[in-house]
Amino acid sequence: MLLAGHLNQEEFNELLLVLNKDIDSVNFTLNNTLQWSMAQMDGFKVNLSVFDLREVVDNSLNLLQASFKEKELSIFNQMESRVEVYADRDLIEVVVRNILNNAVKFSNSEDAVTIFSETDGEWAHWYVLDQGIGMEEAQIQLLLSDSYSLTKSRPGTYKEKGSGLGLQLAKEFTRRCGGEISIDSHLGHGTKFCIRLPLANSIYHLQSVRNEEEFKG
Secondary structure (H helix, E strand, O other): OOOOOOOOHHHHHHHHHHHHHHHHHHHHHHHHHHHHHHHOOOOOOOOOEEEEHHHHHHHHHHHOHHHHHHHOOEEEEOOOOOOEEEEOHHHHHHHHHHHHHHHHHOOOOOOEEEEEEEEOOOEEEEEEEEOOOOOOHHHHHHHOOOOOOOOOOOOOOOOOOOOOOHHHHHHHHHHHOOOEEEEEEOOOOOEEEEEEEEEHHHHHHHHHHHHHHHHHO
C-alpha cells in the first residue's frame, strides 16, 4: 500500500509495530510447523551432545525481549551459572522457546516470570513459573498424554494467536532426549512447567561404568 501510494510514510510508521508483531507470530508458528513435520519423517535423528542449558535459555530470552516489553513483564532468571545437560541442543532450543513463549502469552500485564534450575545428581530440572491465567487439570492431562492431542490454541491475554503445536513439540522433543515434562497449574493462579533432562556428568558416569565392565569382561 505504501509503494502504491495509498499510505504516507507517517501512516506506515504507525503500522510497523503491528506488522512486526504479526511477522514474529507467523515466523514462530512456521518454525514449529516445520519442526513438527521433520519429527514425523522417517529417519529423524536425535543428535545427543553435552551443552550448557543456561546458554540456550539466555539466547531464547533475548529473542523474546520485544514480547516481554510489550506486556511489561518482570523476568527473573535464577538459573545456575552453568547447567550442562546431555540432549539434542536443537530440539531443546525448540522446547525452551516454546515454554517461555507460552509463559509470556498467558501472562497478564506487569506479571513476573521466574526461571530457575535444580540438579539432583543425575538430572537437571528446569522450571518456568508464571502468574498468568493458568490451566484446568483436564487440559494438562491432554497435553501430557502419550499421543499428539492437538486442540484449538487458546488466545493469549493480548489475543495472541497460536497453532497448538508448541507444547506438543516441547513434550515430544523432551521425551526424545530422554527427559520428561510436567505441569502444575491452577486457573487464575499461573502455571509452573518443569523440564527434566539428563545431566552431562550422569552420562560420563554411565560411560565409565560401562568401560569398567567391558575391561573386567
